[in-house]
Amino acid sequence: MKKAVIRRAAAAVMILALTLALSVAAYASDGEYRTLDEIKDSGVINIGVFSDKSPFGYVDENGDYQGYDVYFANRIGEDLGVEVNFVSTEAASRIEYLQTGKVDIILANFTVTEERAEEVDFALPYMNVSLGVVSPEDAVIESLDDVGEDDQVIVISGTTAETYLTKNEPDIKLQKYDAYAEAKTALENGNGVAWANDNTEVMAFAIENPGFVVGIPTLGSADTIAPAVTKGNDTLLDWLNEEIKSLGEEEFFHADYEATLLDTYGADYEETLVVEGGLVAGAGETADAPVETAKAGG
Amino acid sequence: MRSLGLDVLFKGKNFLRLLGGLWVAVRISLISVVISIALGLVMGMLMTGKNRVLKAVFRVYLEIVRIMPQMVLLFVVYFGTTRVFGWDLSPEASAIAVFSFWGTAEMGDLVRGALIGIPRIQYESAEALGMTTAQVYLQVILPQAVRRLIPLSINLITRMIKTTSLVMMIGMVEVLKVAQQIIEANRKASPNAAFGLFAVVLLMYFAICWPISRLASYLEKRWA
Known part of the structure; x- marks a missing residue:
């Protein structure tokens, strides 16, 4: 009898402690992130992608990452002058990775939603x-x-x-x-x-x-797909937005589509899926928006 | 007969990648098993002891391990420690910590059960012969308990090996994840690859778990 009481009390205390620890975990300091300069200095950028979602992010038979998201990730690495370290993420852990700063950018077919925008910062979109x-x-x-x-x-x-x-x-x-x-x-x-x-x-x-x-x-x-960074990481976010805008001038995402998605979706849907320069067709058309260009191949 | 997609297995470095993934799974589970057995033996002995506080603490620890899904534990250790303490544990260290945390608790309970199953007379006779507590355990009780433990711990070990597939949630690419990657990358070229590849993964798990189980029955007979 007495033993049971002690056991219950101890269990209650432990459960309380655990709940406390978990809630601290949930509210503890976010904003563990690396700024643009820190990434450049380290020479490596960590980018979270899918490793089994062909044709957006997957691993080919040689063990190399490929796909629409990966094509963009490689360009980011090139333009920053750093190596890209690909981290294989799952849909359920994408936000955690950013909030703990374990990756710098998520490029894992991440659909922009209001709920998610409260947890992470989305850059300009690159796909519809x-x-x-x-x-x-x-x-x-x-x-x-x-x-x-x-x-x-x-x-x-x-x-x-x-x-x-x-x-x-x-x-x-x-x-x-x-x-x-x-x-x-x-x-x-x-x-x-x-x-x-x-x-x-x-x-x-x-x-x-x-x-x-x-x-x-x-x-x-x-809806749109966009890169996401840790909430508050403005230096990286601003750089990404500028990057997406300037890539629009060279029709980068059309080239990306043709290299990675054409086999799966055909040429007819290129304009439906691709977002160039961060400008979504229909939403705030701008004169210099390079939206309607020659339909590739037909 | 339809193609099982086994051609995909030998495309590029695919087979080596699968073996590499298997090594990740085996490495995590073996390290965790060794830690779990060592700590579990100590915990089991303490649980059969007289210290009530210690017993209560272990009881709660065991309940926590049983209640919490391993995936939650992985998230708490890998992401939670970064948020709370700012530690940046590697996925592998987190995985080993979680699997050892789990294994120690279950192993401890198994050891406790085995020790309780040893008749009191064994302890009393050994003490009557003038043996110290350490001698009683090391020379009389543990050798008998270990024999009872083998089948039970094999069950735990193989379960741990199979549960390592969860580490994909914290970014580790182990054998099942590699299989999924290969299946997806060849979704169009060989749509049936899933069957063949999962069959290969099954054989790989079997190739690891079966020798362990054979070794166990050999030891059981030898020590009987």
Whole structure:
């Protein structure tokens, strides 16, 4: 009896201490970061990228990092005159890496959101993301109005596409699947008139599967992908923004697309996906915005 | 028969990369296992002792290890220590710390169980012969306890080896992560590579865990 009481008391004290330690961990000083000069002096910049998200950040058979994000990261290293140390990050740990200063920049297909912007500082964007809809080429869905009353649209449960359609198009009937492979089979079998998913996913699907076309390449809120730095690291943030602007003049991200994404998404979506010079088409058009340029290849 | 994507395995340095990843997993788990066994033996002996405060502390420690997912511990050690103390632990040091923290607790409990299982008469007889406490443990109790411990600790060790895949969360590239990288990099060229590669990873884990389990049953028989 007495023993049990002591044990409980000790457990309570330990749990209290642990909670305290964890909450201190959560609120303790952020802002552990290296300024631009410190990075230059050290000769190495640590950049967090994905190592298994082809074609944005992946590792090739020789063990070298490749992809759209990595192509940009290498250019950053070159222009800063430092070596790039790639750190393999997971989606769930990207913010932690920045907040503890364990990487200087995250270039891991990081979508800009309001919640994230409270935790980290985003630089200018370099890519667009939104939803897209793919359908068979003999019955193309070019707008959500084309979806008939009895037609069903295929979505994967838990994706942004499901959330968006449920919220904004409550009249459209959805056919939900848990896995990518199931949704793919359902579309091929004609169980639904179209499939809504991230636009990069449906574009890649249409390229890999002849007979299907992306009738709606962008749908819903247009989001952007941008580099992120530790909150408050203004020297690095300013440098990145200047870098992205000046890279716009040489159409760097178009070259990046052609080197890394062309195989997966084809030339048709280059203008849809690429953001050049940090200027998102449609949002505040500027005269010198190099947005509409020759459509590469056709 | 459809291709299992095994051609991907021998593309470029892929196979060497997988072996390198396996070495990372084995290195972390072996170092942690050695630390866990050493500290676990001491902890187990203290847990069967008479000091109530010490026993309570160990009890709470064990509960914490059981309640906290290893991934949370990895985050707390790798990122948390940087935030709170400004330490910049390497991913490997953090991983070894977490796996040893976990292993010591579980090992300690196993040792405690094994020691309790030894009949009191063994302790009493040894003491009656005039042995010191150290002699009682080293010459009479531990040799018997270790034999009971072997099957249980093998279970713990192989579990630790398999759990090392979590270190990918703190940026370490171990065998499973390398496999994922290879699968993704070849998603278009060999869409079936996933099956073949995961089968290879399975064989690699087996090749590590099976000898350990064989060694254990050999020792069990030999010391019986």
